[in-house]
Amino acid sequence: MNKVVVVTGASGGIGAELARQLGARGATVVLAARRRDRLDALAREIGAHALAVVTDVTRKSDVEQLARTAIERFGRIDVWVNNAGRGISCSVADLGDEELDAMWSINMKSVVHGIQAVLPHFKARNAGQIINVSTALSKAPGAPVRVAYAAVKAAVNLLTASLRVELKTTHPGIHVTLLVPGLVATEFGINSLGSGNVDNRTLTGAQPVEDAARAIVEVIEAPRSEVYTSARVAEGVARYLREPDVVESELAARRH
Template sequence: MNDKVVVITGASGGIGAALARQVAGQAGRVVLAARREPELRQVAAQCGPDALVVPADVTRREDLQRVLDAALGRFGHVDVWVNNAGRGISKLVSELTDEDFDEMMRVNVKSALYGMQAVLPHFQARGRGHLINVSSMLGRVPYVPFRSAYNAAKHALNALTANLRMEVRERFPHIHVSTVLPGPVATDFGVNALGGGPDSRRLPNAQTPEEVAAVIQELIARPRGDVYTRPEYHAQVLAWYDTADQGAPNKA
């Protein structure tokens, strides 16, 4: 990591915590942001004395600015910003309330937007930087109906990420904007979903947080646009969009 300063939201557990440990293990310096301060401090203790804990609610724009300010105050610059915080839902489209939908957009889209807008001026001033948004395969192929508004939020996040990449490409070729697309991951995501739901840790073929974190760490070392956390996911996306009526029942 060459002493890179990496800000990670949603760092109190799951993918964010695993990524923090891996970055710190490769001599990177981590800034850990999430609401759960005790858990953040436990992760920081595993990352060494340079780890910076910044308790923050990522759905509040001013909190994301405070995370940036704390990182700059400690380290003087930020090299990589990872918008990893997110939350699922277990409701069909027909069951969604206004608050359900708004919550999915707040946690999964607006939090990332606030992070992007907070760090972008710093990256532009330096002429370089790497912004990584952790999305989901469900943001490409919404084949789990009860994730409904979560699927919609991740589709929106993918679009914003792609548009920011286009926005900075010509004037700032050394600012990289990436999307990471995991499938099921063995974390407490499922049980923490709005409305409850199946435990992601018991899903067949779920990746470990460490596997996904390793993909993100490799992405930091070799920046590019969209990255699937398993090679076969790309083929699944192509197959989905090659179908005339996606999600229709098999009538064969």
């Protein structure tokens, strides 16, 4: 694959696995996250066509620097994956201001920073792809304790669709994709804010991280507007949209 791909949240989980799979296909990957040691180790593993750039995606200046560094080093960016994200376990009744701000910063502002950093470059070429990683929890209320995370990701969904519509007429060469995973076996649970978090990797039914990352590789190879990483999860969401009352009753019964 002859593409230059920026991946945020590349120091672990879906982002790291995506970078590995892209690197194995010959893509050039720019790895962004806060943990330098993990990024450097992954860049060494992938080889000369990988570059680690320590980035805090909640800081606009960091993300602008990430885009500049990628373009200076490789001449262009073809794909930008806004994958960095963080969950929280907290009922809506107990959410504090700081927690709400943290959810908005890491899951929403980070996406806006990424879009704003790369869009002028994509517009100048009328080419490129932005992939925003959401969650099935933003489509159906599967885990009430993750409400703040899910609601912010729902905002990302609408932002993504709106950007796609805006660019369709002015810059039809730019693709905008929403990527929707269900539960994936990563460190996401243990990295989440709040108490009582479990390790996703121990949960039955969690999708292997390799499969979730492969869905992103596939949507880079053949761009589409919205993709679920699992057909089972897509069907669960579709069922919720068809019969929300039934599904909500089932969910409530399961919690008691």
